[in-house]
Amino acid sequence: MTTPVPNNVVYDRPEGFTETPTHYCPGCTHGVAHRLVAETLEEMNLIPRTIGVAPVGCAVFAYNYFDTDFVEAPHGRAPAMATGMKRVLPERIVFTYQGDGDLASIGMGEIVHAAARGENITVIFINNANYGMTGGQMAPTTLPGMKTTSSPNGRDVETQGYPIRVAEMLATLDGVGYCVRRSLHDPKNIRLAKKAVRLAFETQVRGLGFSLVELLSTCPTNWGITPVQSLKFVEEHMLPAYPLGDYKVTPSVATIKI
Amino acid sequence: MPKELWKGNEAIAEAAVRAGLQAYFGYPITPQTEILEYLSRRMPELVRAFVQAESELGAINMVYGAACAGARVMSSSSSPGMSLMMEGISYIAGTEVPAVLVNVMRGGPGLGNIAPSQSDYNQAVHGGGHGDYPRIVLAPATVQEAIDLMGLSFDLAEKYRMICMLILDGNVGQIMEPAEMPEMQPVANRNFDWATNGAVDRPRRILSSIYINPPDEEATNFRLAKRWLEVQANEVRYREYFLDDAEFVIVGFGTAGRVALSAVRAARAQGIRVGLLRPITVSPFPFQVIDELAVRARVFLVAEMNMGQMYNDVRIAVRGRVPVEFYGRTGGIVPFPDEILAEIHRIAAGRLAAEADPRGAWLARMEAAR
Ligand SMILES: Cc1ncc(C[n+]2csc(CCOP(=O)(O)OP(=O)(O)O)c2C)c(N)n1
Ligand code: SF4
Ligand SMILES: [Mg+2]
Numbered sequence: 113m114t115t116p117v118p119n120n121v122v123y124d125r126p127e128g129f130t131e132t133p134t135h136y137c138p139g140c141t142h143g144v145a146h147r148l149v150a151e152t153l154e155e156m157n158l159i160p161r162t163i164g165v166a167p168v169g170c171a172v173f174a175y176n177y178f179d180t181d182f183v184e185a186p187h188g189r190a191p192a193m194a195t196g197m198k199r200v201l202p203e204r205i206v207f208t209y210q211g212d213g214d215l216a217s218i219g220m221g222e223i224v225h226a227a228a229r230g231e232n233i234t235v236i237f238i239n240n241a242n243y244g245m246t247g248g249q250m251a252p253t254t255l256p257g258m259k260t261t262s263s264p265n266g267r268d269v270e271t272q273g274y275p276i277r278v279a280e281m282l283a284t285l286d287g288v289g290y291c292v293r294r295s296l297h298d299p300k301n302i303r304l305a306k307k308a309v310r311l312a313f314e315t316q317v318r319g320l321g322f323s324l325v326e327l328l329s330t331c332p333t334n335w336g337i338t339p340v341q342s343l344k345f346v347e348e349h350m351l352p353a354y355p356l357g358d359y360k361v362t363p364s365v366a367t368i369k370i
Numbered sequence: 371m372p373k374e375l376w377k378g379n380e381a382i383a384e385a386a387v388r389a390g391l392q393a394y395f396g397y398p399i400t401p402q403t404e405i406l407e408y409l410s411r412r413m414p415e416l417v418r419a420f421v422q423a424e425s426e427l428g429a430i431n432m433v434y435g436a437a438c439a440g441a442r443v444m445s446s447s448s449s450p451g452m453s454l455m456m457e458g459i460s461y462i463a464g465t466e467v468p469a470v471l472v473n474v475m476r477g478g479p480g481l482g483n484i485a486p487s488q489s490d491y492n493q494a495v496h497g498g499g500h501g502d503y504p505r506i507v508l509a510p511a512t513v514q515e516a517i518d519l520m521g522l523s524f525d526l527a528e529k530y531r532m533i534c535m536l537i538l539d540g541n542v543g544q545i546m547e548p549a550e551m552p553e554m555q556p557v558a559n560r561n562f563d564w565a566t567n568g569a570v571d572r573p574r575r576i577l578s579s580i581y582i583n584p585p586d587e588e589a590t591n592f593r594l595a596k597r598w599l600e601v602q603a604n605e606v607r608y609r610e611y612f613l614d615d616a617e618f619v620i621v622g623f624g625t626a627g628r629v630a631l632s633a634v635r636a637a638r639a640q641g642i643r644v645g646l647l648r649p650i651t652v653s654p655f656p657f658q659v660i661d662e663l664a665v666r667a668r669v670f671l672v673a674e675m676n677m678g679q680m681y682n683d684v685r686i687a688v689r690g691r692v693p694v695e696f697y698g699r700t701g702g703i704v705p706f707p708d709e710i711l712a713e714i715h716r717i718a719a720g721r722l723a724a725e726a727d728p729r730g731a732w733l734a735r736m737e738a739a740r
Contacts, residue, residue: 160570166578181569182575183435183566184576184579186434192423192429192432193431195428196395196431196432196434197438200392200441222424222431225423
């Protein structure tokens with residue numbers, strides 16, 4: 113049986129995706145981030161050449177959704193695994209997809225040193241201000257005063273410290289070719305995020321160093337608000353704490369036209 | 371190839387290079403650092419991958435990544451660094467990808483010291499990472515044996531899609547001995563049918579250690595166990611010395627085995643019928659040969675550079691049929707042949723421990739002699 117193909121398709125599953133439906137909660141922007149990567153791989157004809165590294169976090173099953181080779185890393189170690197793969201397969205495209213607990217807490221050592229070495233890999237970094245998968249505990253990125261299951265009275269910076277701004281921090285390292293922050297809270301920002309994901313992969317294809325796109329993302333389930341309210345929360349509370357911007361674009365990356 | 375003078379650690383590194391090593395990831399720690407230093411020069415000159423990682427955690431996960439890509443890959447460390455690698459070791463085992471690791475053991479626990487020890491036997495053979503997983507563990511006693519086992523370890527790891535670990539005490543790592551290197555093997559593209567190296571002209575592949583559905587995880591554990599039975603049936607290796615007519619059997623691996631051999635030779639010259647079994651694979655352990663020896667020997671003596679770790683495996687094989695005595699030095703101390711000779715005299719004179727576990731009596735003797 114063949115499915116009839118309408119002649120006015122405006123939105124379809126990108127080639128970079130398998131047909132497996134994702135397990136993400138309704139309204140979660142992990143799915144949007146996935147789509148941006150899948151579209152980019154398709155547009156750049158990278159699908160057969162790409163190997164993804166999934167994190168431990170809500171995206172642990174990312175390998176079910178992308179139609180490329182995939183491995184699944186221990187919590188936080190994706191940049192080290194990606195290093196091992198890229199060093200023995202320099203012609204392949206290697207990317208990690210990591211949450212904020214994964215990358216900015218348990219895996220802080222691995223990400224900083226992969227960036228410092230200028231590993232020619234791409235990192236998609238999902239900042240949703242909590243540990244989504246384990247039920248909404250405090251993450252290094254949780255906003256001051258924000259309630260989570262492990263900061264029930266709101267994050268107290270006196271005892272629980274301050275949020276880490278990953279894009280700004282990694283941008284200080286010389287091995288980094290491209291490092292920016294974008295947001296997924298509305299269509300305009302999603303389009304800008306898409307362009308950043310594309311540039312990050314273009315950076316890798318050209319061998320111009322480490323590339324990372326930090327994406328402000330929602331977690332309606334653990335934030336305990338609706339998907340629409342979550343998008344508003346990103347706009348009103350996360351944007352001021354995590355300003356969008358290009359924190360590092362080396363001159364050679366800046367010349368890339370897409 | 372002619373014999374040359376080689377330092378243990380450098381010999382291992384060169385042997386790995388000649389076995390077609392494609393990538394090395396490591397972190398400095400004494401008494402293993404010469405492996406890292408040697409390869410930091412050797413690998414780049416051959417246009418092969420070398421990374422000094424940010425930690426052993428980083429190193430083992432780089433090994434994991436390269437192993438998934440299907441490369442011949444290794445790391446090396448010493449006891450505290452090996453502890454840090456245990457997370458990755460469990461993941462590598464659960465993903466069923468081959469990797470070779472070297473532990474040049476030092477005195478512990480904790481930071482301990484940098485002197486030779488065998489105190490990570492249990493970690494290597496029985497424990498370490500979480501979950502049920504088998505692994506092959508080889509214990510060379512000389513530089514030549516370390517060279518030979520290094521080449522073998524890659525073949526075993528790849529054949530069984532399993533971790534293969536070399537454990538050597540710092541003595542084997544640091545000693546200089548004449549040894550013969552194998553010929554240089556070319557780097558081979560092994561094209562494993564499981565490797566995640568880019569889905570060009572083939573269906574995509576996934577490598578992970580996740581089996582979210584418990585029956586699938588159980589099936590995985592069964593699959594690993596069945597493969598282990600195969601390893602046990604085919605890969606047990608050991609050396610026997612003077613065992614044909616031995617009334618007393620010493621069991622020792624690595625440097626402890628080598629020192630025991632000197633004591634055995636001296637005792638033989640005095641007419642004592644003593645022999646030595648030196649396990650080379652401590653995992654799979656030579657249970658069968660000990661089982662057979664237990665039928666004809668009068669007493670076993672286990673000699674180790676730890677508090678009696680392999681001792682428990684020997685006891686399992688002997689199954690209570692004859693006494694199993696123990697002598698150990700720990701903390702980074704290598705026993706002298708005379709110490710083991712004195713133990714042989716004690717056993718031959720029938721002065722055995724009164725308790726089922728002789729380690730209490732041994733400890734009392736050691737304390738009294740201090
Ligand atoms: C070594 C280890 N420690 C803890 C965990 C439990 N754990 C699983 S996911 C997770 C947090 C993931 O949060 P994040 O990276 O922010 O991803 P998100 O789910 O928010 O996308 C934790 C702590 C684990 N799997 N492994
Ligand atoms: S728990 Fe949060 S981050 Fe995870 S899928 Fe649900 S909404 Fe998304
Ligand atoms: Mg998170």
